[in-house]
Amino acid sequence: DGGITQSPKYLFRKEGQNVTLSCEQNLNHDAMYWYRQDPGQGLRLIYYSQIVNDFQKGDIAEGYSVSREKKESFPLTVTSAQKNPTAFYLCASSIGHLGDYSGALEQFFGPGTRLTVL
Amino acid sequence: KNQVEQSPQSLIILEGKNCTLQCNYTVSPFSNLRWYKQDTGRGPVSLTIMTFSENTKSNGRYTATLDADTKQSSLHITASQLSDSASYICVVTAPYSSASKIIFGSGTRLSIRP
Numbered sequence: 001d002g003g004i005t006q007s008p009k010y011l012f013r014k015e016g017q018n019v020t021l022s023c024e025q026n027l028n029h030d031a032m033y034w035y036r037q038d039p040g041q042g043l044r045l046i047y048y049s050q051i052v053n054d055f056q057k058g059d060i061a062e063g064y065s066v067s068r069e070k071k072e073s074f075p076l077t078v079t080s081a082q083k084n085p086t087a088f089y090l091c092a093s094s095i096g097h098l099g100d101y102s103g104a105l106e107q108f109f110g111p112g113t114r115l116t117v118l
Numbered sequence: 119k120n121q122v123e124q125s126p127q128s129l130i131i132l133e134g135k136n137c138t139l140q141c142n143y144t145v146s147p148f149s150n151l152r153w154y155k156q157d158t159g160r161g162p163v164s165l166t167i168m169t170f171s172e173n174t175k176s177n178g179r180y181t182a183t184l185d186a187d188t189k190q191s192s193l194h195i196t197a198s199q200l201s202d203s204a205s206y207i208c209v210v211t212a213p214y215s216s217a218s219k220i221i222f223g224s225g226t227r228l229s230i231r232p
Contacts, residue, residue, distance in 0.1 A: 006161075035222075042122070042207070042222035043162075090161055105150075105211075107220075109161035 003027065006091050006110035013078070013085065013117050021076045021113045023091030031097040032074040033107075036060060037088040046089075049074055050097045078115060089113045121145070122210050124223040132231050135198055139226045141191040141208030153182050153193045154207040156225070162207055165193070195228075203230045 004025040013019045023032065031050050035043040045058030049068040063082025068074055074093075078085045091110040122143045131137050143151070150169045154162035166175040166182040168191075174183050179196045195202055208223040 040127075040224060042224045044222075045220065088159075092161075106164060106167065107152075109154075109163070111161050112159065114159070 004091060004093050004108050004110040006089075006113050008113060009111065011113055011115045013115060015117060016080045018077055018079050019115065021078070021089055021091075021115070023074045023076065023110060024072055025074075025093045025108075025110075026072060027093055027108065028071070029093035029095050029108075030071070031094045032068070033092040033094075034058075034064070034066065034074070034076045035090045035092065037090060037112075043090065046076065048097065085115055086117045087115060089115060122208055122221045122223040124206075124208050124226050126226060127224075128227040128229070130229045130231060131198055133198060133200055137195050137198060137228065139193045139195075139206050139208075139228070141193070141223055143189050143191070143208075143210045143221070145210040145212045145221055146189070148210050148212045150211050151182075151184055151191050152209045152211075153180070153191075154209060156205045156207055158204070165206075198230050200230050200232060203228060 007022045033048040034046040036046055037043050044060050046064050047055055047058050047066045049055040052068055052071050055066050055068050063079055065077045090112050092107050094105055094107045125140045152167045153165045155165050156162040165177050165180050168175045168184045170186050181194045184191045205225040205227045207225045210221050212219050
């Protein structure tokens with residue numbers, strides 16, 4: 001089955017800890033994205049990557065870090081510098097970066113990880 | 119500032135009834151507009167994608183319309199089913215924008231009652 005997976009589904013973090021959220025895709029997509037979703041708000045872009053070994057900050061990158069060592073994987077680390085990390089985190093992928101295409105490029109989402117700070 | 123506004127915020131209808139969700143945007147120029155369905159605690163799933171030159175797109179009981187002149191889109195759900203209970207998200211892509219290029223609305227939460 002082709003798709004995009006995230007793990008874990010639920011994650012609990014103590015204050016001051018760093019945690020890493022996993023995102024894997026086998027769709028052979030170049031572009032991958034991390035979003036944060038809070039109640040009553042639209043998805044907000046944390047980081048995106050258009051190609052291996054390259055990534056760009058999104059609108060709310062402070063307190064987060066990413067890596068893109070393999071095409072299939074785009075892990076997100078929530079650091080202790082992120083003051084309000086409790087949220088639902090969504091990973092997505094597309095063949096190319098949506099911002100660079102004028103056509104109807106599809107973006108696929110993973111099932112999400114719910115992070116709670118204790 | 120590029121924005122996507124959805125209305126209503128929430129909606130409750132009886133099973134079998136039709137409903138229409140609205141999306142107004144200020145993004146200009148834009149390349150495409152998408153509607154997603156998001157079940158509680160899950161990732162969004164694409165329903166329709168329309169480029170700026172398309173007026174309507176259907177996917178089963180879901181029909182999306184787009185009026186690029188008034189910058190409005192709607193999602194019409196016909197003969198609603200209990201499984202339609204979800205949040206519906208409107209997303210506009212603006213590839214030539216200097217700001218965020220993919221703008222998400224905050225969604226409409228739809229509840230279908232038996």
